[in-house]
Every structure is written in C-alpha cells, then in structure tokens.
Amino acid sequence: MDNSQTPLLDRVSAPADLKSLSRDELRQVADELRAEVIDAVSVTGGHLGAGLGVVELTVALHATFDTPHDRLIWDVGHQAYPHKVLTGRRDRIRTLRQKDGLSGFTRRAESEYDPFGAGHSSTSISAGLGMAVASELKGEKRNVIAVIGDGAMSAGMAYEAMNNAGAMDARLIVILNDNDMSIAPPTGAMRSYLAKLVSGPVYRGFRDTAKSITEKMPKLIHETARKTEEFARSFFTGGTLFEELGFFYVGPIDGHNLNDLLDVLQNVRDAESGPILIHVVTKKGKGYGPAENSADKYHGVNKFNVITGAQTKPQSNAPSYTSVFAQSLIEEAKADDRVVAVTAAMPNGTGLDKFAELFPTRIFDVGIAEQHAVTFAAGMATEGLKPFCAIYSTFLQRAYDQVIHDVAVQGLPVRFAIDRAGYVGADGPTHAGNYDAAYLGAIPGMVVMAAGDEAELRHMVATAAAYDEGPIAFRYPRGDGLGVDLPPRGTVLEIGKGRILREGKSVALVNFGTRLGEVIAAGEKLMAYGLNPTIADMRFLKPLDETLLARLAKEHEVLITIEEGGIGGFGSHAATFLSSHGLLDGKLKFRPLMIPDVFTEQAGVNDMYAVAGLDRAGIVATTLTTLGIDTAAVPRTTKA
Numbered sequence: 281m282d283n284s285q286t287p288l289l290d291r292v293s294a295p296a297d298l299k300s301l302s303r304d305e306l307r308q309v310a311d312e313l314r315a316e317v318i319d320a321v322s323v324t325g326g327h328l329g330a331g332l333g334v335v336e337l338t339v340a341l342h343a344t345f346d347t348p349h350d351r352l353i354w355d356v357g358h359q360a361y362p363h364k365v366l367t368g369r370r371d372r373i374r375t376l377r378q379k380d381g382l383s384g385f386t387r388r389a390e391s392e393y394d395p396f397g398a399g400h401s402s403t404s405i406s407a408g409l410g411m412a413v414a415s416e417l418k419g420e421k422r423n424v425i426a427v428i429g430d431g432a433m434s435a436g437m438a439y440e441a442m443n444n445a446g447a448m449d450a451r452l453i454v455i456l457n458d459n460d461m462s463i464a465p466p467t468g469a470m471r472s473y474l475a476k477l478v479s480g481p482v483y484r485g486f487r488d489t490a491k492s493i494t495e496k497m498p499k500l501i502h503e504t505a506r507k508t509e510e511f512a513r514s515f516f517t518g519g520t521l522f523e524e525l526g527f528f529y530v531g532p533i534d535g536h537n538l539n540d541l542l543d544v545l546q547n548v549r550d551a552e553s554g555p556i557l558i559h560v561v562t563k564k565g566k567g568y569g570p571a572e573n574s575a576d577k578y579h580g581v582n583k584f585n586v587i588t589g590a591q592t593k594p595q596s597n598a599p600s601y602t603s604v605f606a607q608s609l610i611e612e613a614k615a616d617d618r619v620v621a622v623t624a625a626m627p628n629g630t631g632l633d634k635f636a637e638l639f640p641t642r643i644f645d646v647g648i649a650e651q652h653a654v655t656f657a658a659g660m661a662t663e664g665l666k667p668f669c670a671i672y673s674t675f676l677q678r679a680y681d682q683v684i685h686d687v688a689v690q691g692l693p694v695r696f697a698i699d700r701a702g703y704v705g706a707d708g709p710t711h712a713g714n715y716d717a718a719y720l721g722a723i724p725g726m727v728v729m730a731a732g733d734e735a736e737l738r739h740m741v742a743t744a745a746a747y748d749e750g751p752i753a754f755r756y757p758r759g760d761g762l763g764v765d766l767p768p769r770g771t772v773l774e775i776g777k778g779r780i781l782r783e784g785k786s787v788a789l790v791n792f793g794t795r796l797g798e799v800i801a802a803g804e805k806l807m808a809y810g811l812n813p814t815i816a817d818m819r820f821l822k823p824l825d826e827t828l829l830a831r832l833a834k835e836h837e838v839l840i841t842i843e844e845g846g847i848g849g850f851g852s853h854a855a856t857f858l859s860s861h862g863l864l865d866g867k868l869k870f871r872p873l874m875i876p877d878v879f880t881e882q883a884g885v886n887d888m889y890a891v892a893g894l895d896r897a898g899i900v901a902t903t904l905t906t907l908g909i910d911t912a913a914v915p916r917t918t919k920a
C-alpha cells in the first residue's frame with residue numbers, strides 16, 4: 281500500500297509507533313499533530329496555547345522514552361492535548377471537556393499514559409519523585425519525567441520537591457518548559473532569573489566552556505557531549521539555582537527544534553544519574569498565528585474559527601460576577617487608598633487586570649503562590665491596609681492553613697473574594713469550587729457571605745471594605761449575573777443579617793448564594809400549585825442569622841435550604857443550629873439542597889444543577905415531595 285498521501289499521524293495509534301519513524305517523519309508527525317490539536321480545540325474550546333507550545337516536546341518525549349513504563353507527568357495537565365492524541369485518544373479528542381468526554385487535564389482513570397492526574401499546578405515534581413523512589417524500592421528500572429512550566433515553577437511546592445529530590449539520588453528528570461508565560465505574563469524574580477539563563481551574559485559567557493562543563497555531567501552525557509559540539513554548547517552549568525539544589529542542569533534548549541530535543545532526551549535517558557533538570561525554551565501558542573499574536577497566547581479559548589482565530593462569544597444580557605466584583609472593588613479603592621488587591625497568577629480570571637489599570641501600585645500578582653498570597657495579605661493587614669485576596673475557591677484550598685493560622689487566629693481583617701465558587705463546568709472536579717463554604721465556615725471568627733445576585737455582590741464588596749474586625753469572605757460563581765439593576769456603589773450590609781424576599785406560609789425556601797434566581801423561579805412555580813412559599817436570602821453563613829432562621833423554622837411546615845456548595849456548608853450550619861435548639865424536634869420538615877457529596881464530572885453547569893436538584897425544577901420537586909404532594913394528582917392553579 282502507498283502510504284505517501286496518508287497523514288503520518290494516522291499511523292500513530294500509540295507512542296510505540298513513533299519509534300520506527302525517521303527524524304524527518306517525526307517532524308511531519310509534529311506538524312500534523314499541531315494541526316489536529318488546533319482543529320479539535322476549535323470545536324470544543326479549551327486550553328490551546330500551552331499544548332501548541334509543547335508539540336515537539338511531546339513527540340520527542342514519546343519517541344524517546346518507553347511510556348507508559350516510563351512515567352510522563354504533565355504539570356497542571358492543560359498542555360496535554362497533544363499527548364492525548366499520541367496516546368490512543370485521538371478518536372475522542374473532539375470530546376475534550378464535554379460531558380462524558382475526555383478530561384481537559386491528565387487523569388489516571390482515563391489512560392495508563394496518564395500516571396498522575398492534575399488540574400492544579402506545581403504537583404509534578406513531588407509526584408514524580410514519589411514514583412522514582414517507589415520504582416527504586418521495588419527494584420523496577422524506569423525513567424520518571426515531570427514536565428513543568430515556568431509559571432508553575434513559581435509555586436512553593438515545586439521548590440519543596442526539588443529540595444527533597446536534590447538531596448536524593450533519585451532517577452528523576454524534570455523538564456522546565458519555559459515559555460515566559462503563565463496565564464498572564466509571569467511575575468517575580470524567578471522570571472528574570474530564567475530570562476538571564478536563556479539569554480543573559482552569564483549564559484553567553486559559559487557557552488564556549490562546554491568542555492569543562494561536561495566534566496560535571498553524568499558519564500554517558502559527558503562522552504556524548506564531547507563528541508557533539510552542538511549538544512555540548514547547549515550545556516550550561518556552574519552555579520545555577522537548580523544545580524545548587526542538587527540537579528544536573530541541561531540547557532537552555534530550543535523546544536521547537538526536534539533534533540536537539542531528541543539528542544538531549546536520548547542522552548539523558550541513557551545517563552545513569554540522579555535528578556536532572558532540562559531547561560527547554562518554547563513559545564506558547566507556537567505555530568498558530570492568532571494564538572502567537574494574542575496577549576494571552578490562547579491560553580483558554582471558546583470555540584473558534586480556525587482561519588480567522590475569532591472566538592465565539594456567548595450572548596448575555598448581564599455582566600459576569602467577576603466583572604462586577606472588579607468594578608465594585610475599584611469603587612471601594614477610589615474611596616479608600618488603603619484598599620489593595622492580591623492575585624495568585626490570575627489577574628484576568630479574577631478581573632483584577634481592570635483594577636491594575638487604575639491602581640498599578642496597589643495590585644500584587646504573586647505568581648502561583650496561594651499560600652504566600654494569603655500570608656502576604658495578612659502581613660499587609662497588620663499594618664492597617666485593607667487587602668482583598670481574590671482567589672478561585674478551588675485554588676484557595678491550597679492556603680487553608682494560612683487562612684486559619686496566619687489570618688483567622690490573629691483576627692486579621694483580610695478580605696477573601698472567592699471567585700468560581702460552585703460548579704465551573706468544563707474544567708470538572710479539580711476546579712469545582714464546592715468546598716469553600718464548608719472549609720471557611722468551620723473557622724471561628726470568619727465572616728462568610730454569598731451573593732444572591734450581582735447587586736448583592738456589590739454590597740458584599742462594600743461590606744468587606746468596611747469590615748475591620750477580622751477576616752471576611754464572600755463567594756460568587758463563574759458566569760453571568762441575573763441582570764438586576766446595579767447601584768453605582770455598594771451599601772454596607774449589617775453583619776449576620778439575612779433578608780426576606782417574600783413572606784408566605786407553610787414552605788420556607790432559605791437561600792444562600794447565587795441559586796437565588798432559581799429559588800425565586802421555583803417560588804413562582806410553587807404558587808402555580810396553590811402554595812405560598814416564603815423566600816429568604818440569608819446572605820451570611822457565618823454569623824448565621826439565628827433569629828430569622830428560628831422564626832422561619834417555627835412558622836413553617838417545610839424548610840428547605842438551597843446553596844451551591846457541598847456538605848458542611850450553609851445547610852449543615854442551619855441543621856446544627858436548628859437541631860441544637862430543639863427546632864427540629866417538632867413538626868418541621870427540614871431538607872438541605874446542596875451539591876452532592878461526589879466529584880462531579882465535567883459537563884455544562886446547567887446539567888450539573890439539574891442532577892443536583894439545584895435548578896427550579898429540582899427545588900419544586902423537593903418541596904412537593906416533602907409536603908407529600910403527588911404532582912400528577914394536584915392540578916396547577918395557573919400555568920407555571
């Protein structure tokens with residue numbers, strides 16, 4: 281059969297198929313792989329720029345190493361789409377991030393080629409070291425390779441792992457994929473250090489001393505390097521930070537030059553040595569003009585037109601919660617110059633890029649360093665500043681001890697703006713913000729609020745700015761508000777006081793957070809069934825409005841709490857209060873509606889709400905079932 285017209289990629293169903301290809305053919309596979317990833321993401325949306333930057337690296341790694349026996353770990357996992365194509369998942373690549381489709385990150389359950397699942401950053405070196413140690417203890421010879429980005433290299437965990445690895449003789453290969461980008465341009469001293477290694481005078485000064493440098497290298501590398509002048513010139517040692525930490529440092533290497541990559545990886549594979557760090561320089565978005573030329577390098581995109589690069593924009597009549605938060609904080613900052621903002625590498629995602637335009641000296645992007653962000657904010661609070669730490673719910677999990685130990689125990693007024701609280705859809709279980717109400721609600725002295733709509737969010741930002749007595753948090757979800765009128769500036773809320781939106785009888789719908797729109801809609805549907813529900817928006821999980829809750833419990837037959845969070849949140853606090861005050865001993869039927877106690881797989885958020893019973897239909901169904909009403913038997917008085 282003449283294969284000359286068939287794409288070479290069609291002949292690669294597993295990495296082993298790369299082994300028989302020539303270097304020219306591998307180059308062709310890389311080009312086809314890049315086109316395939318662009319095309320796939322154009323129909324699914326997702327993380328594009330990072331994957332495009334590692335196409336050659338992915339091909340070179342799979343052509344060189346014996347995966348899955350050798351363990352290949354992708355930090356964060358958002359750059360692993362090319363890896364997925366080469367490891368038997370090409371037929372499902374257009375299901376990326378869809379319900380029942382491929383995950384947008386690496387996932388152990390998805391493939392034996394994904395030895396470690398990810399989504400959050402900077403875990404790969406620790407996991408890799410664990411695998412390397414395990415294989416040594418078990419007497420199994422294998423390579424372990426952790427690919428970590430320059431952005432992910434800003435997190436403390438990466439250094440904790442290197443500190444540990446450098447003191448051991450573990451067979452661990454770390455590939456530092458340096459594209460001089462995080463989601464936004466990276467910040468911090470490490471960025472300048474890497475730039476210096478790549479192009480600074482120190483590196484140039486050592487270029488020609490490769491011969492002496494190779495003496496420090498493991499035996500096989502040393503010999504090969506002597507023979508290969510080009511390869512030898514790619515070495516730079518002599519006191520890099522990584523060497524001081526006990527790694528052999530190799531690089532910098534052009535990460536789009538497949539031949540160089542193959543040479544270096546083969547040498548490293550065959551070397552008998554302890555931990556090695558290969559510094560690979562790449563371009564985020566490489567090979568796709570619209571990505572290369574954009575500010576964010578198409579880090580995360582909606583579906584797009586491959587020819588023009590134009591992304592589809594979802595229609596909405598309401599502003600996003602993120603933008604309302606940012607604008608509200610700007611209003612507070614205009615009024616009070618003690619207001620400062622902290623982000624951990626998410627200036628765009630949190631909306632703080634807008635704040636930065638107006639207050640460049642009052643915004644701090646600390647890199648992917650949530651733990652530091654919180655303690656840094658605590659330090660500023662001790663000096664009378666009013667720090668707003670804007671961190672996604674899922675990433676704040678990293679800094680739980682700092683929230684307790686550095687902020688709450690000392691009663692410091694750090695303000696936590698918790699974005700992406702609740703379901704996030706396509707990013708799936710690693711990114712779901714389901715736990716913050718539970719983990720923050722458990723901390724003594726913490727004020728915890730959730731916005732019912734975007735106007736409420738504005739009030740909560742104002743409340744947090746005015747509150748100096750201790751830590752205070754407010755949560756709000758990914759996505760758009762309800763389209764309610766927005767006051768130009770928020771009103772300071774009374775701490776620990778909820779509000780009644782509708783006074784009724786027999787059923788109390790007790791809301792906490794942005795399911796409010798669905799709660800109101802459910803209330804209308806229930807009226808169509810002849811019911812007259814009370815609707816309360818509690819605003820505060822902590823301090824709980826006990827007076828209001830007790831009254832609702834006494835005056836109703838059914839009390840349903842509704843929140844977009846997991847067990848341990850508002851419903852749990854309400855249940856604890858009601859039962860310990862004997863309010864559940866009588867006729868009251870209490871039902872908490874919340875996110876189920878499982879890791880919810882990626883899907884559209886509306887699907888998730890429906891499954892959790894957190895949409896209007898679910899709230900109605902729970903109410904009617906609790907009242908013992910057979911919906912089929914009871915005619916609706918008006919059309920709902």
Ligand SMILES: Cc1ncc(C[n+]2csc(CCOP(=O)(O)OP(=O)(O)O)c2C)c(N)n1
Nearest residue numbers: 330399400401429430431432461462463625
């Ligand atoms: C703990 C944590 N904080 C924040 C993020 C959000 N995040 C995902 S990728 C990314 C940038 C990573 O930069 P880098 O490692 O250089 O990879 P690149 O996208 O440049 O390839 C960030 C901040 C995360 N995934 N995990």
Ligand SMILES: CC(=O)[C@@H](O)[C@H](O)COP(=O)(O)O
Nearest residue numbers: 356358399580629700707758
């Ligand atoms: C990989 C990662 O962690 C981020 O890129 C995340 O996917 C961003 O989420 P948002 O799209 O909600 O900002």
Ligand SMILES: [Mg+2]
Nearest residue numbers: 429430431461
């Ligand atoms: Mg990067």
